[in-house]
Amino acid sequence: MLLDTSAYSAFRRAHPEIVAAVEEAEEILVNPIVLGELYAGFRRGARVAENEANLGPFLASPRVDIMPVTEDTAQRYALILNDLRRSRAIIPTNDIWIAATAMEHGLRLLTTDSQYERVRQVAVSRF
DSSP states (O other), X not given: OEEOHHHHHHHHTTOHHHHHHHHHOSOEEEOHHHHHHHHHHHHXXXXXXXXXXXXXXXXXXXXXXXXXXXXXXXXXXXXXXXXXXXXXXXXXXXXXXXXXXXHHHTOOEEESOXXXXXXXXXXXXXX
């Protein structure tokens, strides 16, 4: 399962369905795009050190891995972007990269954001 930024944030806020999905997952994956969004959000807030301190142990869990963004990810990004343009259903660029990572690895994407439902190439669990 690939977590997007909203899913991690909901997990930290103890959203019941997200917590259950994370606890049940054998493997939890994030990509550098999600990490960048998280760090940017932390720096906009008043609890930078606390948020980063909570993220560290989460990422250190043996069930959590960081998926790289590769040339294959870029190919899938292009496919998703062009498909969204054809259907006139543009979503934020970072979300396309996150969806491309899910597509590349055949992962279900855990999110609270509805825009991923426009990405036909990815299985989405939205709460």
